[in-house]
């Protein structure tokens with residue numbers, strides 16, 4: 001295998017046969033309960049009009065965004081984005097505020113609603129199988145997929161591959177690789193035969209959704225200092241004016257006495 | 258200095274029915290909270306993977322912080338602008354704010370997954386996180402409020418009067434710090450939702466959410482001062498500062514007009530006018546909020562007669578609060594849309610509808626009841642309302658230049 005500069009997945013919705021082997025593989029590999037799976041396969045039912053009927057399935061897990069909103073939102077910095085792709089979560093820092101779940105436009109992070117404070121309730125999400133990819137293996141879901149609906153590789157190469165596949169079968173695919181630019185680019189790329197909104201994917205701009213809030217946060221400290229200075233000036237000004245007035249009225253009172 | 262006896266036992270700690278109701282609510286909340294700590298949040302709430310935030314955040318955090326904004330408004334008016342006639346309103350509003358923020362903190366301890374780690378916010382900083390800013394501001398502001406309120410407690414004890422004196426002498430930096438902190442986190446509650454442009458309805462999502470939140474916090478704070486003065490005057494049979502409240506009530510329409518202009522101006526600039534009538538429930542919620550929280554109070558409080566009667570003031574304050582609290586619920590809950598369950602990823606295995614459960618509401622009610630009880634006790638045993646006549650000499654403000662209170666010598 002070639003050296004991977006930026007780890008990524010490519011999912012081809014036309015190839016998925018809804019066998020759900022990836023869900024099992026993920027649960028086994030990461031030792032998590034099936035009902036708390038980090039990867040979901042959603043059957044979308046039959047779409048289109050007779051005779052052009054389509055049936056679709058969509059496989060979802062963390063998109064490993066290039067500008068992760070979960071990471072931008074987390075107050076204590078429990079998320080890290082590796083240079084080469086994976087976005088990972090550190091339970092040792094998490095305070096359980098669930099802001100990351102609100103922030104992620106894909107609704108990926110999960111929370112242990114069934115755990116008390118003794119066991120500790122944490123977030124869970126796809127880790128990109130670091131124990132595998134850094135040892136030259138594919139992530140568990142990819143390795144298991146029998147139809148190659150899920151593929152793994154370098155992001156640039158996968159994007160090229162996806163576009164080549166669209167060019168090869170222009171009638172089969174929608175001419176767009178979801179994740180190439182969405183939310184500032186993600187490491188989970190999707191090819192589809194039905195509109196992406198039908199796969200349940202949000203319609204996101206190319207700028208990451210955390211852009212505005214990060215800009216506002218940058219302005220906070222300068223604003224606080226400026227506002228503090230203004231208030232101090234006002235306080236002093238009012239106090240001086242007040243004292244002057246008071247002295248004047250006292251003088252007046254004395255002279256009229 | 259002698260003990261201020263006028264404050265004390267005008268009403269005895271008899272367990273009136275109201276006190277029993279409050280205590281019961283607190284007890285229920287306590288039991289429910291214990292269940293949550295033992296078995297997890299899912300046991301008592303309807304929160305899910307797709308609805309990580311619900312009633313607690315909308316009510317306890319968003320509403321709780323908003324209705325506590327009277328504290329910094331009055332502190333700013335009395336200490337910074339030195340408009341001394343508002344002095345009688347200062348202590349009650351600082352007390353409301355102090356209790357309000359304590360309630361927010363308690364509610365967060367129930368809502369957080371790892372409540373014992375709440376202090377991690379003080380040492381692990383992710384500087385891009387709005388929630389971090391809110392956490393730090395709320396913690397610091399609680400400290401400031403404690404300092405601002407401390408003299409009220411200390412005045413009750415003749416031995417430590419010196420400390421009260423000292424605090425008064427150096428109060429100004431804290432007041433300024435408090436106003437800055439309040440400005441920051443009142444507005445950054447709005448910034449909290451900036452990260453959800455794809456989830457929050459465009460009638461509410463705007464890059465100027467922080468400014469909108471600050472603008473509305475001002476009318477909420479003013480209305481809250483009117484409400485709390487009116488209610489406590491009724492309950493404790495004390496006089497009502499109608500002339501002062503009328504002045505506050507006069508400021509509310511101004512603040513609301515600015516808010517309304519900002520709101521519609523922003524919608525016009527963003528080209529979102531189309532949603533005003535076409536978004537079904539969202540349009541209705543939007544108009545309900547605008548009609549109740551902005552238009553009606555502007556009209557009601559512009560009428561002089563309403564501003565000058567106790568009932569008119571109370572009604573006006575309740576209308577403002579109703580509309581603005583609806584705004585907080587809209588922004589943080591009703592208008593946050595989670596994609597269609599069938600097509601949406603994690604949700605096909607969780608419940609995508611959210612409706613607060615009884616235990617969830619019971620927690621909030623219990624905390625609220627505790628707040629009311631604490632307010633009552635403080636009003637009863639501390640010189641909160643009747644401090645005007647005493648202790649003038651300790652009120653040296655700003656470099657000890659002069660007494661801040663409107664004292665007998667001027």
Ligand code: SF4
Pocket residue numbers: 061062063064065068069070071087103104105106107108109125
């Ligand atoms: S998909 Fe969600 S959880 Fe995954 S990196 Fe992006 S924002 Fe974070």
Ligand code: SF4
Pocket residue numbers: 073074075076077078079089093094095096097098099100101123
């Ligand atoms: S729940 Fe944990 S990981 Fe998520 S934002 Fe809060 S502290 Fe960070």
